[in-house]
Amino acid sequence: MDPLALVIIEALIKSIVVIIVLLTGFAYLTLMERMVVARIQVRVGPNRVGRVFGIAALQPIADAIKMIFKEDFIPANADKLIYVLAPGIAVGTALLAWAVIPLNPPLTIFGYTINFEIANVNVAVLYLLAIGSLSIYGIVLGGWSANNKYSLLGALRSTAQMVSYEVSLGLSLVGVLMVSGTLSLTQIVQQQSMIWNVVWQPLGFVIYLVCALAEINRVPFDLPEAETELVAGYQTEYSSLKFALFYMAEYINMLTISAIASTVFLGGYQGPFGILPGVHWLLIKMLIFIFIFMWIRGTLPRFRYDQLMRFGWQVLLPLALANTFVTAVVLVLLGK
């Protein structure tokens, strides 16, 4: 067979598998969030639909069916094309990031080596940052096109928030790039087989987590969709599947963020001290991150808009810069 065709077929299969896993994973993430938050709030949570071991195993499917059958409403004054396009952009950009995340060590079957990332790009980290910047368009366009004041305010907040936190987010990754000397995620993971990057970059790790929370609009940075102020922010006018798509994008972003954090800082599929590398480690690490996100959501109140901006520019950015600077100085002193 033509080697190029083989590569394309392989990439296609991998993409389809990743997308299917992500979309079902998203659905069960909503179930997990509902269960976790319920326990935090002295409630029981969903436990009726398709009950298995006290867990409502079919709840996400019931939710999805309900969502599909809701009225698909487009406001009269909305810009229809953009209004319809925006949720697609949100989900599309959320999925794109998964093209470069290595999920498993390479496997050799019948002399054919399979890499468990869809594309082994040598500038993967740059690619991630670029895709992260794109994801804002879904929110901005959705909020703008709906022609609703709440949506507009949500979109404006979102723009300002993402622009200011992206700088620190990028800088928090620069430290790792300097330590590992590569932009390829595959190589970054392979280098962490014994010692994880978080050991060299603890501050960068924390800054990354905070900025990532702000990037994906989770509590306490969920201002673009602040329920108590802006009703639902940019998604106020959305209903039915379009609403579900925004929801999906949010949860896939959550998965992406935790996958990147695990990959860049916690060794991705590498086990601690090189024990049994494999996709299970990645999943465990991601789950821990996701649980922490849910925990934060269940406990913390929201920042105010101006406080958020101040925190981003006056605290996180100087810290990230200092982290980069110190890393550079140490590397030079060590003669690397």
Added chain:
Amino acid sequence: MAVTEPVAPAVVKPTTTNDPQSIADQIKAKYPDAVESLSAQGIVIRRDRLPDVARFLRDSPALSFDYLNNLTSVDYPDRFEVVYHLSSISRGGAPIALKVNVNRENPTVSSLVPVYRGADFQEREVYDMMGIRFAGHPNLRRILMWEGFEGYPLRKNYHEPYYEEEHKPFGTRWDQGHHVIAEDRNPWHDNVQYPPDLDATTYKPPRDEIRTAGIENVSVTKLRTDKIVLNIGPQHPSTHGVLRLKTTIDGETIVAVEPVLGYLHRNHEKIGERNTFLQNMPYTDRLDYFTSMANNHAYAIAVEKLMGVKVPERAEYIRVIMVELTRVIAHMSLLGFLYNDLGAFYTPLLYGLEERELVLDLFESVAGSRMMCNYMRFGGVARDLPEGWLDRCQYLVDERLPRVLDEMGNYLIGNEVFRARTKNVGILPRDLAINYSTAGPVLRGSGVKYDVRRAEPYSIYDRFDFDIPVGTNGDVYDRFMMRFWETQQSLRILKQALKQIPAGEIMTGKKNYQVRVPKGEAYGRGENPKGELGFYLVSDGSPNPYRYHVRAPSFINLGTLNEMAVGHKIADLIVILGSYDVVMGEVDR
């Protein structure tokens, strides 16, 4: 339960009484022609002298009536009477009543807004409900009814559609079984009275002119500036009901905000005039549906003042226990509700509501209903406590509630985000708080040590040892802390009350469906969790109140919203609103 002697009063009652005679003398000394007549019910002031007298009463150091408790009006056959209840924050004691007679043909009286800014909403309400104009009022428009509404609902000659008769029970409207589907006739059913020349199909409400803090006017139609008008509500997740806030914003900063009320208006006061005195008791539950026991108590106090009955010891203790339990759960829920407004996803609220459920269990076993208790009667309470009730209450008061309250305090008060969001937000200075007639935790949060339980001790509150906590800055944080501290004080009262409660009667006389209320008028008030809840009743000796007015603390507190919110962000507006703890059932009545 051991019966012990009640402890001695902790605080001596204020020495200076607000005696109408001496006050009238002082007014006469200053303005010889101002006083028309004088009775125990109040001092009748000449209409044109009212602003002078009010200013004199407020500014004279000896009198210092700096607080307008209540402003309402009564429709007598020959005249309207506008009634002002004034009291002094520093001196306390029962409020004095000033009255002004207004002729029916051209009912106009000078506005008191320049003297007491708390009169703003109340004068608008009187104008809206009784059609009395207040000369010099800055914004005299309807407040509860819609602009363009025909008639003045609280006038005696006004009959609501469907309720044409004076008193309950009403005769049937269609005695021949005749029935017309009202939608066939007009889109509003015939449950609304509308102006005779109104064409329902082409009606457009008056143009939405927005007040912008007196700086400039921005109208929705000419939106060429960079300010926009955002209608927060009446359907909104955090307006605590159907409240609409007409907000002018510049970016995210608030330029002006005006509460638009009346979406839940049901003419509670008119209903109150059709009901007999006792029939009103369950209606008071629906005022502030979070604190029905406290509403019952205030209403019972007002009617008992008219009837002159004495409440048995045991009933008084039961009442205090119920009211303080209500305060505990209302305040503990607010700790959660305010966090909700701050964006914490229901968690603190659900912890607060869990305790509320336990207390509601207690209410249910004694009153039969969890929220709409309808428990108090004139001269006592409806039922005695069931077996084992006191032990269950004791467990909650001694162990469970203090533990949970401490827990909530530990987690909620120290939170960094919470402090950043609430400190120095929505500051209401002490003077303004008094001048705006705010009450309850809003007033005390601004550093005013005024609590009706101490200022004019009613029931048996003079026997208990408790403090009145006050705030220092008057910001949202202080108002939050007021709820926390007041819950602690309520638990203190509860502990003492449970220890002292005697056995005995729970009701003076026998149970009656119909009480005899002698002719007269009375202003009875109690310290509701939201503030001073007052009932102004006029009885003409018949089974129904001639006038039934509710001084709703949430309603009057809301008047300060613009004052507090201007210059802050939208997010702050929501939090400031949350810190009032408004309940629309009480605001709109």
